[in-house]
Amino acid sequence: MSLKIGVIKGDGIGPEIVTEAMKVLDKAGEVYGFDCSYEQLLLGGASIDVHGVPLTDETVAKAKACDAVLMGSIGGDAKTSPWYKLEPSKRPEAGLLKIRKELNLFANLRPAVLYNELKGACPLKEEITEGGFDLMIMRELTGGLYFGERKTEEVDGVMTAFDSLTYNEDEIRRIAIRAFDIAMKRRKKVTSVDKANVLDSSRLWRKVVEEVAKDYPEVTLEHMLVDNCAMQLVRDPKQFDVILTENMFGDILSDEASMVTGSIGMLASASLNETRFGLYEPSGGSAPDIAGQGIANPIATILSAAMMLRFSLDQDKAADAIEAAVSQVLKDGYRTGDIMSDGCTKVGTARMGDLICERI
Amino acid sequence: MSLKIGVIKGDGIGPEIVTEAMKVLDKAGEVYGFDCSYEQLLLGGASIDVHGVPLTDETVAKAKACDAVLMGSIGGDAKTSPWYKLEPSKRPEAGLLKIRKELNLFANLRPAVLYNELKGACPLKEEITEGGFDLMIMRELTGGLYFGERKTEEVDGVMTAFDSLTYNEDEIRRIAIRAFDIAMKRRKKVTSVDKANVLDSSRLWRKVVEEVAKDYPEVTLEHMLVDNCAMQLVRDPKQFDVILTENMFGDILSDEASMVTGSIGMLASASLNETRFGLYEPSGGSAPDIAGQGIANPIATILSAAMMLRFSLDQDKAADAIEAAVSQVLKDGYRTGDIMSDGCTKVGTARMGDLICERI
Numbered sequence: 001m002s003l004k005i006g007v008i009k010g011d012g013i014g015p016e017i018v019t020e021a022m023k024v025l026d027k028a029g030e031v032y033g034f035d036c037s038y039e040q041l042l043l044g045g046a047s048i049d050v051h052g053v054p055l056t057d058e059t060v061a062k063a064k065a066c067d068a069v070l071m072g073s074i075g076g077d078a079k080t081s082p083w084y085k086l087e088p089s090k091r092p093e094a095g096l097l098k099i100r101k102e103l104n105l106f107a108n109l110r111p112a113v114l115y116n117e118l119k120g121a122c123p124l125k126e127e128i129t130e131g132g133f134d135l136m137i138m139r140e141l142t143g144g145l146y147f148g149e150r151k152t153e154e155v156d157g158v159m160t161a162f163d164s165l166t167y168n169e170d171e172i173r174r175i176a177i178r179a180f181d182i183a184m185k186r187r188k189k190v191t192s193v194d195k196a197n198v199l200d201s202s203r204l205w206r207k208v209v210e211e212v213a214k215d216y217p218e219v220t221l222e223h224m225l226v227d228n229c230a231m232q233l234v235r236d237p238k239q240f241d242v243i244l245t246e247n248m249f250g251d252i253l254s255d256e257a258s259m260v261t262g263s264i265g266m267l268a269s270a271s272l273n274e275t276r277f278g279l280y281e282p283s284g285g286s287a288p289d290i291a292g293q294g295i296a297n298p299i300a301t302i303l304s305a306a307m308m309l310r311f312s313l314d315q316d317k318a319a320d321a322i323e324a325a326v327s328q329v330l331k332d333g334y335r336t337g338d339i340m341s342d343g344c345t346k347v348g349t350a351r352m353g354d355l356i357c358e359r360i
Numbered sequence: 361m362s363l364k365i366g367v368i369k370g371d372g373i374g375p376e377i378v379t380e381a382m383k384v385l386d387k388a389g390e391v392y393g394f395d396c397s398y399e400q401l402l403l404g405g406a407s408i409d410v411h412g413v414p415l416t417d418e419t420v421a422k423a424k425a426c427d428a429v430l431m432g433s434i435g436g437d438a439k440t441s442p443w444y445k446l447e448p449s450k451r452p453e454a455g456l457l458k459i460r461k462e463l464n465l466f467a468n469l470r471p472a473v474l475y476n477e478l479k480g481a482c483p484l485k486e487e488i489t490e491g492g493f494d495l496m497i498m499r500e501l502t503g504g505l506y507f508g509e510r511k512t513e514e515v516d517g518v519m520t521a522f523d524s525l526t527y528n529e530d531e532i533r534r535i536a537i538r539a540f541d542i543a544m545k546r547r548k549k550v551t552s553v554d555k556a557n558v559l560d561s562s563r564l565w566r567k568v569v570e571e572v573a574k575d576y577p578e579v580t581l582e583h584m585l586v587d588n589c590a591m592q593l594v595r596d597p598k599q600f601d602v603i604l605t606e607n608m609f610g611d612i613l614s615d616e617a618s619m620v621t622g623s624i625g626m627l628a629s630a631s632l633n634e635t636r637f638g639l640y641e642p643s644g645g646s647a648p649d650i651a652g653q654g655i656a657n658p659i660a661t662i663l664s665a666a667m668m669l670r671f672s673l674d675q676d677k678a679a680d681a682i683e684a685a686v687s688q689v690l691k692d693g694y695r696t697g698d699i700m701s702d703g704c705t706k707v708g709t710a711r712m713g714d715l716i717c718e719r720i
């Protein structure tokens with residue numbers, strides 16, 4: 001069986017960490033009987049260098065022809081990166097938003113897991129996180145403020161900027177269904193986060209989510225205001241199973257949740273469309289300050305590859321094996337610098353990749 | 361000297377905690393030579409009970425005639441409160457938003473302070489908060505998504521909701537000036553938080569803030585994306601002095617910051633207009649579950665009264681004295697239930713008020 005995987009190495013540490021994920025995919029393929037062929041795709045800084053824009057239509061077409069896309073990281077150092085010569089609105093952010101829209105990647109899954117072995121890095125007190133936590137943020141990714149009309153113009157002589165936030169019931173329904181489906185495979189709880197005491201879009205959100213919930217009688221639904229959710233993630237992250245929310249709230253809350261785990265270098269993410277196609281990437285950034293040094297943590301990207309095998313490529317066993325190998329490597333005491341602690345063995349990017357391969 | 365103070369007791373624990381703040385104001389008046397006269401104003405549930413709406417024009421007019429307004433808390437138990445019979449968009453949220461707009465309270469100050477005596481309640485590990493932290497959020501309160509046009513209507517047969525986010529340069533400038541002015545009296549650092557990689561309003565925000573910064577060469581300005589700020593508040597709250605941000609981001613971040621302190625019952629807030637007038641209220645909610653039991657923590661409201669004396673009423677010495685009295689009460693080991701810890705003396709709402717009065 002041959003799987004065609006688009007690869008966006010990206011900027012900063014992107015190329016290094018993606019290389020390790022490909023190594024792990026190849027090893028899993030050997031063991032579980034599939035073959036990966038990789039197609040390199042350019043996005044962000046790498047695309048600007050070659051094409052002058054962060055994303056070309058050709059790249060979009062090529063991505064669509066793949067079974068799934070694995071991505072390193074996009075973005076970079078404000079001072080040295082090529083795209084900072086571009087207008088803000090034409091920067092790789094734009095490439096990222098465009099690819100999300102063009103590939104219709106409306107469902108962004110961001111797990112936030114506290115690994116028992118890594119609780120030393122967690123900023124929260126042990127009494128709060130005892131036993132660990134494991135939540136999944138389901139962020140709507142192709143609507144809301146990110147894709148609304150916007151403009152900046154003079155109104156009565158005063159410069160005025162407008163952004164707009166729109167959601168329709170279809171957009172809300174499809175992401176809600178995804179969240180409930182995932183919850184059914186987890187602890188059967190959905191916390192839908194909105195600002196229904198202020199926003200019309202949140203009131204519609206709440207209404208549609210309640211309709212969808214009727215088809216999932218086993219799942220407990222609760223509504224939470226976004227300001228409260230920002231508090232609860234710090235106060236008691238264990239209370240959450242699946243958090244369902246719109247694009248901008250999801251951006252803020254998923255980053256907060258990832259920091260609450262204390263180990264962003266461990267967190268995968270998936271962006272899915274209506275089919276099985278998805279784009280997979282680590283939650284962390286491109287870390288230009290440590291790029292090229294061979295010290296970046298590849299685990300988030302490797303776990304993203306595991307998500308890809310599970311959600312897009314029908315290779316659940318290989319996905320399980322990769323996740324188990326990552327757990328085993330942690331139990332065996334190997335750490336990259338970002339998650340290093342006393343008594344552990346510090347390893348670089350490539351060695352971490354090898355250690356995980358050995359355990360598959 | 362006579363000061364005319366509007367009092368909105370509000371819902372839930374509001375009446376209890378405001379009573380203690382009035383007691384403390386009266387004591388401070390005796391010592392520092394001013395006289396408070398109080399005018400009761402109705403907002404939220406209390407106003408719905410009497411007038412059927414959460415805020416009348418008469419209340420607005422009365423509030424404007426006061427030197428400042430002190431408020432308990434608005435909101436309540438979804439099941440029992442009178443306003444839950446109202447349409448969502450007509451609920452007390454609406455009263456709160458309307459009074460902010462009518463009184464032009466564009467500058468919302470929310471301090472987040474970790475008291476050394478209360479670090480047991482802080483959810484963050486001690487190594488992160490050693491030495492405590494003290495940051496001030498300056499949230500824009502009368503613009504953005506909260507006050508944009510909104511509507512819900514069928515578009516091509518699909519129910520669609522719109523909200524809009526608008527800021528003009530004047531709105532941004534006046535709040536930025538407030539933030540820099542406050543920073544000058546503090547540690548001279550402003551972190552302006554936006555989402556300039558996506559929103560036009562954030563790009564204008566950043567531009568205007570940079571212009572304002574030129575008039576404050578002593579103040580260090582940094583820009584931070586909102587998702588990153590949500591992470592940094594958990595990772596290292598000590599890095600912040602003044603956080604300047606727009607309305608919705610400020611709502612989320614100020615609640616997160618208040619939870620990071622671990623003691624919301626201690627946090628005051630002020631909402632100011634162009635003049636010295638302001639509305640002062642605790643950061644926490646109306647806590648309907650403990651209303652009427654005499655156990656709520658009145659300190660946030662008492663500290664709000666201190667902020668009122670400082671910002672609106674030119675009584676800095678009295679404000680200092682109240683803040684010192686609160687610190688002393690904590691040092692002396694008195695605690696309400698929400699901040700109780702081993703070896704301390706647990707007291708109720710009224711006794712806490714008395715203890716603070718004794719120390720003025």
Ligand SMILES: CC(C)[C@H](C(=O)O)[C@@H](O)C(=O)O
Pocket residue numbers: 093096251557558587
């Ligand atoms: C780079 C930025 C536009 C992007 C977003 O806000 O979606 C990033 O923060 C993310 O969460 O993937």
Ligand SMILES: CC(C)[C@H](C(=O)O)[C@@H](O)C(=O)O
Pocket residue numbers: 197198227453456611
């Ligand atoms: C009640 C609600 C409308 C309000 C807000 O969002 O501003 C509250 O959360 C606050 O922060 O004062």
